[in-house]
Amino acid sequence: MCLAVPGKVIEIDRSKSPVMGKVDFGGVKKTICLEWVPEVEIGAYVIVHVGFAISTLDEQEAAETLKLIGEIKWPSESDEDSKHH
Amino acid sequence: MRFLDEYRDAKLAAHYAGKIRSIATKPWTIMEICGGQTHSIVKYGIESLLPEGLTLVHGPGCPVCVTPLEMIDRAIAIAERPEVIFTSFGDMLRVPGSKKDLLTVKANGGSVQIVYSPLDAVRLAREFPEKEVVFFAVGFETTAPANAMAIVEARRLRLNNFSVLCSHVIVPPAVEAILSSPEHSIRGLLAAGHVCTVMGYHEYIPIASRYRIPIVVTGFEPVDILQGIFMTVKQLEEERAEVENQYSRAVRQEGNIPAQELMREVFEITDRTWRGIGEIPRSGLRLRESFSDLDAERRFPVADIHSQEPAECVAGMVLRGIKRPYECPAFAVRCTPEHPLGAPMVSSEGSCAAYFQYGRVRHEEHA
Amino acid sequence: MKNMPDHRKNAVLDFSCPTPLSSYERILLAHGSGGTMTHRLIRDIFLKAFRNDHLALQHDGAVVGALAGRLAFSTDSYVVHPIIFPGGTIGDLAVNGTVNDLAMCGARPLYLSASFIIEEGLEVSELCAVVDSMRTAAAAAGVTIVTGDTKVVDRGKGDKIFITTSGIGVIPEGITIDPRSARVGDKILVSGTIADHGIAVMSVREGLEFETAIRSDTVPLNGLVEEILKASSDVHVMRDPTRGGLATTLNEIAEQSNVGILIRQNAIPLDPAVSSACEILGFDPLYVANEGKLVAFVAPHDADHVLDAMKRHPFGKNASIIGEVTAESDQGVVMESSVGGRRIVGMLSGEQLPRIC
Numbered sequence: 001m002c003l004a005v006p007g008k009v010i011e012i013d014r015s016k017s018p019v020m021g022k023v024d025f026g027g028v029k030k031t032i033c034l035e036w037v038p039e040v041e042i043g044a045y046v047i048v049h050v051g052f053a054i055s056t057l058d059e060q061e062a063a064e065t066l067k068l069i070g071e072i073k074w075p076s077e078s079d080e081d082s083k084h085h
Numbered sequence: 086m087r088f089l090d091e092y093r094d095a096k097l098a099a100h101y102a103g104k105i106r107s108i109a110t111k112p113w114t115i116m117e118i119c120g121g122q123t124h125s126i127v128k129y130g131i132e133s134l135l136p137e138g139l140t141l142v143h144g145p146g147c148p149v150c151v152t153p154l155e156m157i158d159r160a161i162a163i164a165e166r167p168e169v170i171f172t173s174f175g176d177m178l179r180v181p182g183s184k185k186d187l188l189t190v191k192a193n194g195g196s197v198q199i200v201y202s203p204l205d206a207v208r209l210a211r212e213f214p215e216k217e218v219v220f221f222a223v224g225f226e227t228t229a230p231a232n233a234m235a236i237v238e239a240r241r242l243r244l245n246n247f248s249v250l251c252s253h254v255i256v257p258p259a260v261e262a263i264l265s266s267p268e269h270s271i272r273g274l275l276a277a278g279h280v281c282t283v284m285g286y287h288e289y290i291p292i293a294s295r296y297r298i299p300i301v302v303t304g305f306e307p308v309d310i311l312q313g314i315f316m317t318v319k320q321l322e323e324e325r326a327e328v329e330n331q332y333s334r335a336v337r338q339e340g341n342i343p344a345q346e347l348m349r350e351v352f353e354i355t356d357r358t359w360r361g362i363g364e365i366p367r368s369g370l371r372l373r374e375s376f377s378d379l380d381a382e383r384r385f386p387v388a389d390i391h392s393q394e395p396a397e398c399v400a401g402m403v404l405r406g407i408k409r410p411y412e413c414p415a416f417a418v419r420c421t422p423e424h425p426l427g428a429p430m431v432s433s434e435g436s437c438a439a440y441f442q443y444g445r446v447r448h449e450e451h452a
Numbered sequence: 453m454k455n456m457p458d459h460r461k462n463a464v465l466d467f468s469c470p471t472p473l474s475s476y477e478r479i480l481l482a483h484g485s486g487g488t489m490t491h492r493l494i495r496d497i498f499l500k501a502f503r504n505d506h507l508a509l510q511h512d513g514a515v516v517g518a519l520a521g522r523l524a525f526s527t528d529s530y531v532v533h534p535i536i537f538p539g540g541t542i543g544d545l546a547v548n549g550t551v552n553d554l555a556m557c558g559a560r561p562l563y564l565s566a567s568f569i570i571e572e573g574l575e576v577s578e579l580c581a582v583v584d585s586m587r588t589a590a591a592a593a594g595v596t597i598v599t600g601d602t603k604v605v606d607r608g609k610g611d612k613i614f615i616t617t618s619g620i621g622v623i624p625e626g627i628t629i630d631p632r633s634a635r636v637g638d639k640i641l642v643s644g645t646i647a648d649h650g651i652a653v654m655s656v657r658e659g660l661e662f663e664t665a666i667r668s669d670t671v672p673l674n675g676l677v678e679e680i681l682k683a684s685s686d687v688h689v690m691r692d693p694t695r696g697g698l699a700t701t702l703n704e705i706a707e708q709s710n711v712g713i714l715i716r717q718n719a720i721p722l723d724p725a726v727s728s729a730c731e732i733l734g735f736d737p738l739y740v741a742n743e744g745k746l747v748a749f750v751a752p753h754d755a756d757h758v759l760d761a762m763k764r765h766p767f768g769k770n771a772s773i774i775g776e777v778t779a780e781s782d783q784g785v786v787m788e789s790s791v792g793g794r795r796i797v798g799m800l801s802g803e804q805l806p807r808i809c
Contacts, residue, residue: 002121002227002279003734003808006088018234025732026086027725028655029663033204033234036344045088047282047335048732050174050808051202052231054344055282055335057088062334065312066091086728095718098791128736130793149808175805176734199806201660201733224808307791422801442798 004049006057007032009040023048088334092306093129101311102134109318112138114270116263116406117313118256119277120147120435121305127439129307135314142406143436145259145359146277148224149176150427150435153358154394156252157182159387161190163219163250166385170196170213172206173221179431183392186431203235210239210247219381222251227279229253229370230344233351236372236379248381253370254357256280257288262365264296268407273317275303275310278332283348285340289328297326304332351376361400361427400427403436410437417441479574484604497580498600501587502566506598514598516563519622524559526550527618535612536581538652539667543582545743546615547589547597548672552692555674556746558629558681559621561593566617567601571610582613593672595619627681633688634709638777639755641748643676643762644669644770645721646698650740651729660733660806666725671744676767683761686751693745699738699797701747702785713785715775715797734807738787739800749777 010029011022018035023046033052034040046053091097117123123143126132132141145151161182164171171187178187178199191197196216200206203220210218222232232249239247256277263269276289281302293300299320303313313331320327330336348370357369372380382388399415402408410416410429420426422438429435482489499507506514528549535542547564554561566586570579590597648669655664673692680687689709693701698720706713722737730737744767750758755773762768780786785797 002119002225002277004227004279004282005728005731006086008087018238026728027664028666028728028732030732033202033231035234036230036341036347038343047279049227049279050231051204052234054227054230054279054341055337058334062088062091065331065334066097086724086731089731093790095791127795129789129791130795131791133793134791174808176807178805179802199660201806228808307789307793442796442800 002049004047004054006045006047009034009042009044009046009053012040012042023053089306092304092308094308097308098134098311101308101315105139105311105315105318106136108315108322109136109139110322112140113272113318113321114140114142115273115275115314115317116142116144116271117275117303117310118144118146118260119275119280119305120150121279122146122275122277122303122310123436123439125305125307125310127442131307131310134311139314139318142271142409143403143439144263144406145362146225146256147429147435148228148254149180150400150429150431151254151359151362152177152180152223152252153360153392154183155358155390155392156250157186158392159382159390160221160250161185161187162387162390163381163385164190164195164197166217169217169219170198170209171219171221172198172200172209174223175199177221177223181425181427181431203232204238207235207238207242207244207247210244211242214246216246217384218247219385220247220249222249222253224253225277225280226255226284226348227282229348229352230283230341233347236351236376237347239379240376248379248384249372250381251352251370251372252357253352254359255354255368255370257292258365258368259359259362260289260292262362262368263405264292264298266405269405271406272298273321274298274300275313275317276300278302278304278309278336281332281336281340283341283344285338286328286330286336287338293326293328299326300328302328302330302332302336304335361394361403361429362405363401400429400437403429410440413437476576478576479570479572479579479604481572481604481606484570484602490602494602497583498602501583502590502597502600504596504598506596507600514563516598516620519562519620521625522623524554524557524621524623525618526553526557527616528553529614529616531611531614532653533611534653534656535578537656537668539649540670541582541585542613542615543584543586544589544668544670546617547586547593547595548670548743549694550617550619551593551595551672551674552746554619554621555672555677556629556690556692557621557623558627558677558690559623560678561595561619561621561674564590564595564597564617564619565599566597566615568603569610569614570602570604571612572604572607574612579613582615589672593674626685629687629690631689631691631705631708634705634711634749634777635688635751636711636777636779637752638688638749639752639773640702640713640715640775640777641750641755641759641762642698642721642772642774643673643746643748643768644744645723645726646693646742646745647726647730647735647737647740648723649743650697651726653741654733655729662729662732664725664729666723666729669742669744671767673744673746673767676746676762676765679761679765679768680748680758683758684750684754686754687748687758688751689749690746693742693747695741696800697737697739697741698747699736699785700799702797703799705747705749706781706784709777710781712778712780712783713775714778714788715785716788717790719772719774721770721772735804738797739804752776
């Protein structure tokens with residue numbers, strides 16, 4: 001379930017209820033409800049599902065995830081032996 | 086696209102596939118819960134990158150597929166009424182009811198409109214005050230807050246021509262139902278990344294410990310899925326059974342609190358029938374009594390519509406991961422995307438449709 | 453339903469509605485009756501736009517004179533909604549579509565017919581926009597619209613306007629392009645970015661609107677085809693993928709030639725904004741409509757040469773070699789995804805629907 005796509009917030013209208021804004025998805029812009037990401041600023045990235053931002057994207061976590069991929073150690077020989085009972 | 090392309094990188098994907106191969110010492114069976122993950126797995130051919138012994142089974146994470154037959158029939162009855170504009174997400178339109186689908190209703194002159202967002206349905210109600218606008222509120226916890234917002238908006242705007250046909254389902258009870266059934270062979274779970282974006286993942290901690298099963302909250306891009314599988318296999322090899330978060334760029338343990346609060350304001354938990362699986366207690370959401378005036382099931386005379394599932398569709402076993410689509414005797418023979426017997430063949434998220442479209446390379450290699 | 457947003461400002465339009473028909477804002481049933489109003493409609497809108505000797509004769513049929521060589525003949529009907537969209541109108545599709553079908557046979561397109569079924573109530577200004585775009589499209593393609601027909605149907609019986617065009621072209625000596633002729637080893641080329649048209653139209657459909665600079669790719673491909681055929685005498689198949697997208701066309705050719713096809717996702721040209729739009733709606737660009745692209749199956753020794761020729765042409769600058777023909781006909785079309793896994797690219801049974809899952 002749950003096709004949700006990342007996009008960049010380019011406009012925020014906090015005078016509206018619910019809070020609305022415009023999100024740029026790589027060249028495609030749509031009006032999106034930003035009510036549940038109250039901390040969001042222009043330029044931040046959000047995840048959007050059916051016209052609603054459900055989360056901000058944490059750039060640091062994203063970087064960590066990609067970095068972690070390169071850092072995971074191969075299991076050592078002794079680790080392997082201890083698994084086979 | 087930023088935050089997408091990086092997670093489709095071929096080198097990273099190959100890297101992870103290699104890691105998985107290097108640490109897996111036993112044949113493990115892992116289930117991914119979410120239809121979006123199934124879609125990605127099949128679309129990118131991820132199974133062909135995994136080692137022989139690793140089996141992925143596809144869970145019931147397709148809210149379109151699991152919408153009860155009865156609810157589809159009620160939707161059709163409402164959509165056929167001349168005063169109604171029936172609004173829905175696109176993928177619901179081809180789900181077969183007992184006799185027809187919503188697309189057929191449209192072809193026969195019914196007013197059926199696809200919307201991208203539930204707020205579009207509210208807008209239609211404002212534009213067409215002389216019509217009854219009904220919105221088909223389906224989905225998991227990811228979609229429930231959005232549908233709740235539409236309901237609250239309609240109330241705020243004092244629209245008396247808007248109502249909602251509600252068929253929400255929630256994930257944790259379904260996961261428990263699958264894991265407590267004696268027939269399954271699932272050893273690890275990839276939890277649905279976007280459901281957890283809304284709900285957090287604290288609900289899975291007791292499940293992981295009760296069933297001794299590692300649960301990894303996973304995203305949707307190929308690298309996410311491979312990383313999620315890697316983290317699951319690593320736990321299995323290390324005999325751990327914890328909840329971990331692969332999709333940490335979007336998911337926090339507590340989830341999205343304001344979205345959850347709105348859900349709680351509008352919906353309450355109820356028993357729900359999952360198409361092809363049966364009734365799972367406390368696995369659905371319905372409108373609270375205070376919003377009953379916006380409930381399409383009360384506004385329209387559909388309470389007498391009751392439906393029987395066809396015998397041949399083994400959707401339930403497929404949705405529970407007990408059978409693969411190609412193990413169904415009707416698959417690709419009597420049941421095809423053109424003539425689907427059950428919902429997993431209709432929705433492009435459904436296991437059967439995904440296999441029919443994309444998956445025949447792999448399983449034919451193993452045949 | 454209600455009034456559509458005005459997409460005309462997005463379309464490339466350069467017209468001035470010529471009509472003293474301006475006493476009518478909308479087309480009426482009487483305009484199709486065959487009487488004076490019909491004559492005025494034809495004279496003031498169609499004849500004025502498609503100015504040529506054949507039409508001026510207003511004969512029942514056009515006599516075009518002797519043509520030397522094998523003839524190609526094609527027909528197509530156009531029913532798009534909305535009729536004006538970013539990048540063009542239904543008129544552009546009607547002319548370019550038939551021109552392209554003829555070009556895919558290896559023919560030089562020459563003459564077109566155009567039949568119009570107009571819904572009562574269509575705004576005259578919209579009709580003018582459509583007809584004028586046909587005028588410019590025909591001029592760009594180098595074809596003449598020599599005969600036509602107009603009918604008007606009751607309101608509610610026709611989605612604003614339906615257009616059917618048929619066309620004749622001449623195939624030069626020695627050229628045989630046939631969908632059964634794909635051979636194992638042939639390279640498969642595509643002339644540019646896919647899914648542009650379908651997304652451009654979707655961006656202005658009710659319920660799904662989004663802001664974007666994406667425009668339909670509708671163009672006449674006969675010029676590009678001439679360059680391709682000059683570059684190689686070993687072009688085996690050509691086709692323009694329209695409805696159903698690239699995937700459908702490749703499946704059709706694979707079946708007709710009884711071969712397999714292997715394509716690589718990374719080699720398929722895709723505009724980033726179109727890709728984003730597909731992400732949001734949940735569409736697979738392989739199945740989204742095109743209107744100004746072609747695929748060519750070329751013998752491997754000529755593939756690079758043909759690619760260069762395509763890239764030199766304005767309508768082929770993003771051309772790419774996307775795969776090759778294999779002997780695995782039982783698998784149909786297989787794609788190597790951007791992460792290396794393989795999957796089958798089958799035929800869709802119906803239209804793609806925007807999804808939430």
